[in-house]
Amino acid sequence: MKNYIKLFLAVCTISVVSCEDVIDVDVQTDTLRLVVEASLDWEKGTTGNDQSITLRTSTPFFDTQSTDVIGAEVNVTNNSTGEVYPFTDQNNGTYTTTTFDPQIYVTYTLEIIYDGERFTAEDTLRPVPNIKEVYQDTEDGFDDETIELHIVFDDFQDEGDSYFFKFERPQDLLPTLEVGDDEFINGNEVDWWYEIDDDEDEEIKPLLPGDIVTINMHSISRPYYNYMDIVIDQLGGVGIFESTPVEVKGNCINTTDPENYAHGYFRVTQKNSVIYTVE
Known part of the structure; x- marks a missing residue:
């Protein structure tokens, strides 16, 4: 048995030594922009x-x-x-x-x-509307046991308003980005809610008591809305039902x-x- 182990180790050593050739790999480089x-x-x-x-x-x-x-x-x-x-x-x-x-x-x-x-x-x-109220609840999200935040504001009477929201917690690696428009809410009071899904793989926890959330609400032009809509879609990943990255x-x-x-x-x-x- 000992002789077999010695022979096995010798073969492994020869294999490792014989695989020390340098291999040049061409890495694709894009235009510097x-x-x-x-x-x-x-x-x-x-x-x-x-x-x-x-x-x-x-x-x-x-x-x-x-x-x-x-x-x-x-x-x-x-x-x-x-x-x-x-x-x-x-x-x-x-x-x-x-x-x-x-x-x-x-x-x-x-x-x-x-x-x-x-x-x-x-x-x-x-112009961006004033935020009238921020409150928390558990009734409107996808999980009735998970806390969601609500941002309440009045959309302007003029049609064509677009919004960009950024939600940040210190413990998260990246903020949550969302966009919306007034196609179906023009001129009305808006209750925009935000919820975080529990993701053990990414070590992301839902909103918990004591969490500090910075909320930024921007009024944006329609071209920027279209741009961010695509960006956010791309950030969503490439699962079986996701769009192909472009x-x-x-x-x-x-x-x-x-x-x-x-x-x-x-x-x-x-x-x-x-x-x-x-x-």
Whole structure:
């Protein structure tokens, strides 16, 4: 028996030594693209003057170097008045301004000059309703034993309102994102509820007493609603009944070379924020 074990070990050793050849694997690389994180969010009740935009490049596979974009020229223009708001390069991929003037129903244009190319995008700022009430319950969700949160507000009389909600708990890796519109609720009081499903695989727990939830409610343009609707659908995974993942393009257009488009989105929103502690 001992001789058999020795022979087996010898064969294994020879096999391991003979498999030490270096194998070169070609890793597919995509075109490096500009990535634009330009969310000009105006908190209701503030001036909204302080805004920032982040620029980086997409990351190649196995690349650990910084992808911050430095040296770009970044401006936002009020299309109604022609006033230009320059964003100052902070030399870390962030560009900031302290003079932005948000105005309801005004369309703003973002312009980025980077690496000899010009990128533009535009979005329209729409008003957000006041949040009348936030409360918790267990009656309207999918599980009558799970706590859900309710956000109550009055939709405006004008048709075409769209909303973006972000719910965050400190213990969760990612926030929950949701979008909605007023197609069936126009001009009415809206009771928007939010529930977290128990997911043991992802170690996600439902809402429990003591949980602190930050709620951000944005009023958004219809193009941004369409964009986020696709993004949220893609984040839902690729189960048997899920949609096939596709590349989601934002609204940033390269006017110099349209084929070299940017990732990301330029949005201008008004928002309400509430911090709620579950009881």
